[in-house]
Amino acid sequence: MCKKMGTKNIPDLESKETSTFAFNKGDYVKWYLTDPHGDIVMRAGTGIVLETMPPTYLSDYTFIQYKIWCTDLYEELWFTEEELVLLARVSTNPTL
Numbered sequence: 001m002c003k004k005m006g007t008k009n010i011p012d013l014e015s016k017e018t019s020t021f022a023f024n025k026g027d028y029v030k031w032y033l034t035d036p037h038g039d040i041v042m043r044a045g046t047g048i049v050l051e052t053m054p055p056t057y058l059s060d061y062t063f064i065q066y067k068i069w070c071t072d073l074y075e076e077l078w079f080t081e082e083e084l085v086l087l088a089r090v091s092t093n094p095t096l
Contacts, residue, residue: 022081023049023066026090031068032083045072046087053078 023029026049033043051067065078 021052021064023052023084023086024090025049025051027086028088028090029066029068030085030087031070031077031079032085033077034083038082045070047071047077050076 028046028048030044030046032041034041047068047070049066050069053065053067055062055064063080065080066084067076068079068084069075070077
């Protein structure tokens with residue numbers, strides 16, 4: 001059974017405004033590798049968001065992928081929002 005992902009209000013990627021993506025570059029996240037059906041977690045770990053892929057629009061839903069540096073695996077992998085949990089957000093305030 002496929003998971004149906006919700007539609008999101010996607011900002012312009014070129015704008016300098018605060019991003020409304022769930023995760024921003026540099027955020028520390030927990031990731032989950034699942035089986036192809038998405039219902040069994042095969043492996044989990046932590047990582048850092050390196051990049052956000054522009055939204056992918058399908059007929060009735062949209063999803064965003066994030067490139068994560070997996071600290072446990074020492075490699076970069078792509079994950080969707082459903083496979084990530086935020087552990088720590090990077091500060092956007094340069095004085096902190």
